[in-house]
Amino acid sequence: MAEKKLSKKALNSGFHRWYYGNLTCFSQEHMQTFGYLCSMLPLCKELYADDPDRMAESMDTYRTFFNTEPQLGAIIVGVTAGLEEARANGAEDVDSETINGLRAGLMGPIAGIGDSLVVGTVIPILLGIAMGMSGGGSPLGAIFYIIVWNLFAYFGMRFLYFKGYDMGTKAVEFLVGDIGTAIREAVTTLGGVVIGAVSATWVSVKTSFALYNEAGEAYMVLQEKLDSVFPGLLTAIFVILCWWLMAKKQLSPLKVMGILVVVAFVGVLVGFFNPGLSY
Amino acid sequence: MSINIFQAIILGLFASLSSMPGLGGTSIGNYTLGRPLIGGLICGIVLGDIPTGIMVGAAMQVVYIALVTPGGTVSADVRAVSYIGIPLAMIALKSYGLDPASAEGTALATSFGTMVGTIGTVLFYGTATMNLIWQHMGWAWVDKREYDKLPLVDYVLPWISHICFSLIPTVIMCMAGEPVVNLIKERLPMDGIPMKTLFTVGALLPCVGIAILLKQIVRNVLDFIPYLTGFTLAASMGINLVASTVIAGMIAIIIYKLKMLELRKPAAAASSAAAENGWDDDEEDI
Numbered sequence: 001m002a003e004k005k006l007s008k009k010a011l012n013s014g015f016h017r018w019y020y021g022n023l024t025c026f027s028q029e030h031m032q033t034f035g036y037l038c039s040m041l042p043l044c045k046e047l048y049a050d051d052p053d054r055m056a057e058s059m060d061t062y063r064t065f066f067n068t069e070p071q072l073g074a075i076i077v078g079v080t081a082g083l084e085e086a087r088a089n090g091a092e093d094v095d096s097e098t099i100n101g102l103r104a105g106l107m108g109p110i111a112g113i114g115d116s117l118v119v120g121t122v123i124p125i126l127l128g129i130a131m132g133m134s135g136g137g138s139p140l141g142a143i144f145y146i147i148v149w150n151l152f153a154y155f156g157m158r159f160l161y162f163k164g165y166d167m168g169t170k171a172v173e174f175l176v177g178d179i180g181t182a183i184r185e186a187v188t189t190l191g192g193v194v195i196g197a198v199s200a201t202w203v204s205v206k207t208s209f210a211l212y213n214e215a216g217e218a219y220m221v222l223q224e225k226l227d228s229v230f231p232g233l234l235t236a237i238f239v240i241l242c243w244w245l246m247a248k249k250q251l252s253p254l255k256v257m258g259i260l261v262v263v264a265f266v267g268v269l270v271g272f273f274n275p276g277l278s279y
Numbered sequence: 280m281s282i283n284i285f286q287a288i289i290l291g292l293f294a295s296l297s298s299m300p301g302l303g304g305t306s307i308g309n310y311t312l313g314r315p316l317i318g319g320l321i322c323g324i325v326l327g328d329i330p331t332g333i334m335v336g337a338a339m340q341v342v343y344i345a346l347v348t349p350g351g352t353v354s355a356d357v358r359a360v361s362y363i364g365i366p367l368a369m370i371a372l373k374s375y376g377l378d379p380a381s382a383e384g385t386a387l388a389t390s391f392g393t394m395v396g397t398i399g400t401v402l403f404y405g406t407a408t409m410n411l412i413w414q415h416m417g418w419a420w421v422d423k424r425e426y427d428k429l430p431l432v433d434y435v436l437p438w439i440s441h442i443c444f445s446l447i448p449t450v451i452m453c454m455a456g457e458p459v460v461n462l463i464k465e466r467l468p469m470d471g472i473p474m475k476t477l478f479t480v481g482a483l484l485p486c487v488g489i490a491i492l493l494k495q496i497v498r499n500v501l502d503f504i505p506y507l508t509g510f511t512l513a514a515s516m517g518i519n520l521v522a523s524t525v526i527a528g529m530i531a532i533i534i535y536k537l538k539m540l541e542l543r544k545p546a547a548a549a550s551s552a553a554a555e556n557g558w559d560d561d562e563e564d565i
Contacts, residue, residue, distance in 0.1 A: 132520025196509020
């Protein structure tokens with residue numbers, strides 16, 4: 001029996017189905033399971049064209065629940081494409097159980113790295129730069145983001161999918177290994193600095209609190225005093241307060257927003273906050 | 280400024296494409312069209328005022344800069360933020376006659392958008408629940424080995440969920456928005472306590488967005504230093520965002536090199552120790 005090899009066409013189709021369809025039919029119960037099934041379909045069809053029973057056995061493997069960070073998760077789909085090919089060639093150590101064990105074992109760590117690296121760092125950095133280019137309502141920043149992010153996402157996912165297919169689980173070791181750790185640490189710091197610059201540029205918490213002398217002149221303007229200590233101090237304090245409430249007090253973002261509404265209301269009543277608007 | 284039915288339907292289609300389980304796919308839909316900055320561009324084009332759209336989008340983008348949805352729990356819905364919140368905020372700005380680039384304009388846009396985004400989580404759960412019907416049909420087809428129907432389940436049938444929970448709500452909210460905005464304007468004067476609170480909340484809300492992001496980065500107090508460095512670059516030194524990113528990139532390179540040095544040192548020490556003991560085989564390295 002000739003060695004079965006997945007064609008470039010089938011692999012491309014499998015990749016594109018994952019790239020587009022990983023979350024199109026989302027539900028809380030099955031999340032990315034249908035995206036995964038659709039991505040494996042062209043591969044299984046090619047490998048088991050003449051054997052409906054093995055086709056069914058193979059497709060049933062991917063009915064198991066799956067959810068991870070979809071961009072980085074392309075590597076898992078790529079790895080299973082390689083494993084499915086090995087199974088079609090009669091590899092004894094590859095069965096439904098090993099494939100699902102691997103998927104279940106990888107989806108957690110990949111989701112963790114992906115959420116903090118892609119959604120928590122790369123996207124905010126790109127958005128930060130884009131917002132820097134949006135001054136005066138210029139569409140340049142938005143166009144920059146559309147182009148750079150989509151090129152990065154498409155070719156990055158493509159690279160990961162085919163790396164996963166070629167190298168199997170070794171490809172994943174790259175992500176969690178030494179170089180992967182060093183890159184993540186560097187990118188996280190880059191993200192931290194950019195987010196700092198974004199919050200100083202786009203967030204502005206100001207107080208209107210002041211003390212007046214008898215002649216009605218303000219002799220103590222709190223905002224000026226605070227800014228002479230550290231420009232934007234009040235903004236930084238509020239950001240760190242929100243962080244503390246969420247990270248240390250385990251409050252949900254929605255509850256923190258609720259607290260801010262109360263803070264704003266009380267602040268307006270006592271004259272700490274005053275946007276100073278009228279018709 | 281008002282929104283006609285055709286503009287509302289276009290916005291509704293973009294809402295369908297961009298939501299979290301959106302039909303534009305994750306990269307193009309949720310992570311591109313769903314970001315408020317991009318939503319601002321689209322709304323600006325559709326409503327014929329690109330600068331206002333971009334300014335409103337950028338203001339809201341700060342609140343949602345780190346919108347991570349781990350395990351599919353959401354605290355805000357991007358389709359509602361970007362394609363209901365932004366158009367309504369644009370109408371409100373025009374109606375109040377505020378400059379979108381001013382601090383007040385930004386604050387108004389942010390509190391409007393965040394309110395709508397929070398209410399919009401209903402749309403998220405609605406879509407996800409309706410998708411269960413198509414998935415149920417999908418499992419039946421898989422049992423019957425009719426695998427060719429799987430793409431129908433994943434790519435086509437969810438459009439029905441999105442017509443119900445993205446397109447129609449967007450059209451209704453956008454069309455109803457103008458009278459509601461005018462009503463608020465008549466009833467609540469801008470120098471009254473409710474409006475002052477609304478504007479103040481708008482200025483405070485971006486802090487939550489930034490803090491969500493910091494929660495991912497900051498493990499101990501020292502991790503605040505990179506954040507405060509960036510803050511200082513922009514607030515004290517007046518360096519713009521693009522230039523700040525260049526400086527941040529330089530710092531990142533230094534950290535990468537240091538980290539690699541740190542990681543390779545034990546390995547190099549181990550191999551030189553092995554060489555001294557005479558076990559090393561020369562082909563291995565260097």
